[in-house]
Amino acid sequence: MRARRWSVAAGALGLVLMASACGDGGDGGGGEQVEVFSWWTGGGEEAGLNALIEQYEEDNPDVEFVNAAVAGGSGTNAQAVLEGRLQSQDPPDSFQGHAGAELQDYIEAGYLAPLDDFFDEQGLHDALPDQLVEQITYDGSVYSVPVNIHRSNVMWSNPTVLEEAGVDAPPETLDELLEALEAVSEETDAIPMAVGAQWTVSHLLESVLLGSLGPEGYNELWEPGASWDTPEVADALGTFEEIMEYTQEESAAEDWQEAARRVSDGEAAFNIMGDWAAGYFDELGALPGEDYDWSASPGTDGTYMWLSDSFTLPEGAPNEEAAMTWLELVASQEGQDTFNPLKGSIPAREDADPARYADSPYLESTLEEWQSGPELAGSFWHGVTVGNRWKNDIDTAVGLYLGDGDTEALNAALNEAAQSE
Ligand code: GAL
Numbered sequence: 001m002r003a004r005r006w007s008v009a010a011g012a013l014g015l016v017l018m019a020s021a022c023g024d025g026g027d028g029g030g031g032e033q034v035e036v037f038s039w040w041t042g043g044g045e046e047a048g049l050n051a052l053i054e055q056y057e058e059d060n061p062d063v064e065f066v067n068a069a070v071a072g073g074s075g076t077n078a079q080a081v082l083e084g085r086l087q088s089q090d091p092p093d094s095f096q097g098h099a100g101a102e103l104q105d106y107i108e109a110g111y112l113a114p115l116d117d118f119f120d121e122q123g124l125h126d127a128l129p130d131q132l133v134e135q136i137t138y139d140g141s142v143y144s145v146p147v148n149i150h151r152s153n154v155m156w157s158n159p160t161v162l163e164e165a166g167v168d169a170p171p172e173t174l175d176e177l178l179e180a181l182e183a184v185s186e187e188t189d190a191i192p193m194a195v196g197a198q199w200t201v202s203h204l205l206e207s208v209l210l211g212s213l214g215p216e217g218y219n220e221l222w223e224p225g226a227s228w229d230t231p232e233v234a235d236a237l238g239t240f241e242e243i244m245e246y247t248q249e250e251s252a253a254e255d256w257q258e259a260a261r262r263v264s265d266g267e268a269a270f271n272i273m274g275d276w277a278a279g280y281f282d283e284l285g286a287l288p289g290e291d292y293d294w295s296a297s298p299g300t301d302g303t304y305m306w307l308s309d310s311f312t313l314p315e316g317a318p319n320e321e322a323a324m325t326w327l328e329l330v331a332s333q334e335g336q337d338t339f340n341p342l343k344g345s346i347p348a349r350e351d352a353d354p355a356r357y358a359d360s361p362y363l364e365s366t367l368e369e370w371q372s373g374p375e376l377a378g379s380f381w382h383g384v385t386v387g388n389r390w391k392n393d394i395d396t397a398v399g400l401y402l403g404d405g406d407t408e409a410l411n412a413a414l415n416e417a418a419q420s421e
Helices: 010-018 045-060 077-085 101-108 117-121 130-135 161-165 174-187 198-220 231-242 249-253 256-264 277-285 319-330 331-344 359-370 386-405 407-419
Strands: 033-036 064-065 096-098 148-151 154-157 191-193 268-271 291-297 302-308 308-311 375-378
Touching: 010 148, 010 291, 033 077, 033 319, 045 064, 045 191, 045 319, 045 331, 045 375, 064 117, 077 096, 096 101, 096 319, 101 375, 101 386, 117 148, 148 331, 148 359, 154 256, 174 191, 198 231, 198 256, 198 268, 198 302, 198 375, 198 386, 256 268, 256 277, 268 277, 277 331, 291 308, 308 319, 331 375, 386 407
Parallel strands: 033 064, 033 096, 191 268, 302 375
Antiparallel strands: 096 308, 148 302, 154 268, 154 291
């Protein structure tokens, strides 16, 4: 077992990545343009966006597309840049946010324009699942256009490393996971559980909470005033601590792609990461079943921990007309079926063409699972269950924990974060 302590070096990642932010935010005085903001710049993220951009440019030859993506997985840098722009009334024409509590924050702050007429014109109330529409509705109006559903609770594993460690199949429970991690650490040179930047540890935490508490217990954590000061949460955090002992030390400056790649390259046995990793593996040319395998993160089989990327129309968008043509593409069946197979996600629309996902064994299976009506749990890190204030408090608590390894303090801080709601 390796003991792991993180230093504050994690911040360095942000600074390097911020440097690649682009986009000038205005219409530059030239012809018509549309500025779209996201954080999809890296491996596996960019390909889907680029395919949409290509389609947009073909459909709208007179509009210049300005890709204002700010690098950094899960929007850690982008969201801060965006907040600054929204506060100073310099919004892009559309930005990518998460359906759920995160979006509600933007709506309450008055940053977003309602899209009710657009929803009616495009028939989106029929095309999208009701539960998803609820997550983008505020005071009876809808405020964004969901382009996909991602799954957060996926465990990626390397079949060769597992075989070398004598682990027959990906572990299904958290106890089995701990045994497998120990076997990998004893029998191989591989990293048992790969992680990257701090946010990937929060991502791991949500899967461990779900696996330990079950969907009902997990979902209750996000209800107003819910207590985290319980033996069940303490137990879940104890398991989290044990898992963290099997992660690598040098990872704080790496983003999610490096952690995922370590699995497909055979440098690591496991990585718990959202299914954007599936898009990345494809891009790397990694082969499913050979270079990587997947399963629900331990203890969570039958539950879909979901999140949804959704595009908005900010109040005061400089190029509203062009923004609407962008939203039209994002909302369309063709747009979603172009974007999602590359992104590693399934369409938000219910009328997508399954054949477009059949080239990827992962996507084919996850689409089937989604359509079979699994239990649902919302991802906290990716904006479904908590807004920005709560999420930042959790992030701070996880950051402190990575420095001092004090699980009781982590539990107390998480409880306080929940009580402040
Ligand atoms: C999530 C986002 C995904 C993917 C991931 C990694 O928050 O919803 O689309 O980009 O971050 O960056």
